[in-house]
Amino acid sequence: MLQTWQDLAIIALIATLIVAVVVIAWQQKSLIQARYLANHDVTTGLPNRRAVTACLRTALRKGRATGLVMVDLDRFKSINDTYGHEHGNDVLAEVGRRLAGITAPAALAARLSGDEFVLLVDGGYDQTAAVAHAASRIIARTAVRVGGREVRVSASVGFATATLGISGRELLRAADIAMYQAKRYGRATVYGMPPSTEQPGIGRGPRYRDLRRDTGDGYPATPLPTNEEYPSHG
DSSP states (O other): OOHHHHHHHHHHHHHHHHHHHHHHHHHHHHHHHHHHHHBOOTOOOOOOOOHHHHHHHHHHHTTOOOOEEEEEETTTTHHHHHHHHHHHHHHHHHHHHHHTOTTTTTTEEEEEEETEEEEEESOOOOHEEEHHHHHHHHSSSOOOOEETTEOOOOOOEEEEEOOOOOOOOHHHHHHHHHHHHHHHHHHTOOOOOOOGOOTGGGGSOOOOOGGGOOOOOOOOEEEEEETOEEEEEE
8 A cells, every 4th residue: 555655656746747847848938939029020030120129239339330221112001902911911021031031241131010121231331232222122023922913012222321329229210211211212212321421319300201391401311223233132
């Protein structure tokens, strides 16, 4: 009888240990998944705003030459309205795959929100311009299949490079302004902030999307023709 109770106690202990191991494994898996979801976009699988902000902060803190390319899909709302949000998500996922395929000096492709993407660049103005044009080309190069149809997609692309003392938020703002300037020139346009105009504090003004009209208060930039030759990274 004593031996039977001892056997049962051992079995119960083993069962308890197995349950504990399973629970710990599940908790670890859940933690890893939570960390992944906290830093990645569900629709595209790309890093999200939080992730790119952290990478940008690290790059600027180390003093590396850094550029930022902002990408906004042209007339994406009409794709959603025509084909539905599910197919719109398919377009976003395909664009994300194309942008993620751009190689060095592009260091990171991320989705910020909606139809806005960003590319973090290891390099200065010329390298960032090359990545910006590569992004424009690779998005428009071939049609995206949506709901059984071939749909042409293009993007307005703006870019800016870091200057001494600029913060990550200010660099994001500068690239955002450049992108909205690109929209003023029409679809599939690339627009760059000249390095001489990217001064610390530029991010304290309103974004171009928040302006009801051109106030003429600055944010000068130089439009770059979309057919200008840059090395392909796609």
